[in-house]
Amino acid sequence: MIPVTTNASKSIADFRCEVIENRLVVPSIHRIRFHQPLLANQVQPGQFINIRVQEGSVPLLRRPFSIHRSNPAAGWFEILFDIRGTGTKILSETLSGQWLSILGPLGNTFQLPSHLKRAIMVAGGIGIAPMLFLAEILRDKAIETECYYGVREASQFCCLDDFKATGVTLKLATEDGRPGFKGYVTQLLQSEFQRQGFVINETILFACGPPAMLRAVQKFARETGIPAQLSLEAMMGCGFGVCVGCAVPVRKENNPEPQYHLVCQQGPIFNAEEVIIPD
């Protein structure tokens, strides 16, 4: 098992960030690029930020988003998000030149052990968001990477060209099989495992998506012995360990009693062997 770290001791700040691009990538999914060189330089794959989507008290709480990609040399980073409710609707209407208050960097990071030769990313829907940043780091380390990416229908696929540019091998799944595998992305993973096999002690799974998909990846990891790091979501109040609103149960080795860990500090990345995934 690769120990995942916690962000409890690292410095978090409230940054003023300028929106320099807001693009509708596919229906209902936007990508916003923020200019903020300090934050772009600090963020790591798997981490997230907490955004005040507009000035004033509506909505009251900030909204958390994974870092989609970062370019420290150019001083920007991006988020990729699905419009779900009030906060994401407001965010989708943000204009270039607007400034937003962003808390970060938050949470822990995906861990890449030194013996890693092959990475398998599994993403469901908007769970693709943190994977591009990870794919770019894996490319820089010359680690062979496959990305299993599932959506309901073809029109929901996004960023495929960006992934191809990293050299990642894309394996697509849709409900009707047009394009790619017909069925769930985790069924595709299972069938590829049976077809090509993975060298267990040189491979790691990185997954982000809805709870049912994460549970299927967790089951696959247990059955095959391939370590897996899962990126979880939780409803968040503060984003930095004060409100305890984001606790999830974690069962540590040799201790049958679960302990509660905070997704915002000890996550969002958890070892599949330990975390109990909430609905």
Ligand SMILES: Cc1cc2nc3c(=O)[nH]c(=O)nc-3n(C[C@H](O)[C@H](O)[C@H](O)COP(=O)(O)OP(=O)(O)OC[C@H]3O[C@@H](n4cnc5c(N)ncnc54)[C@H](O)[C@@H]3O)c2cc1C
């Ligand atoms: C660590 C972390 C990283 C995230 N990264 C991304 C990302 O990269 N891209 C992205 O599109 N979304 C991401 N999310 C989810 C995102 O934060 C929510 O979609 C957003 O807060 C919804 O805000 P809203 O005001 O639009 O919706 P609301 O009006 O608050 O809610 C609309 C619906 O979405 C559900 N919802 C709200 N927040 C969450 C949440 N945190 N988890 C699950 N369901 C929620 C509500 O139950 C409700 O059904 C992330 C969440 C976390 C915790």
Ligand code: FES
């Ligand atoms: S969101 Fe407040 S403790 Fe995690």
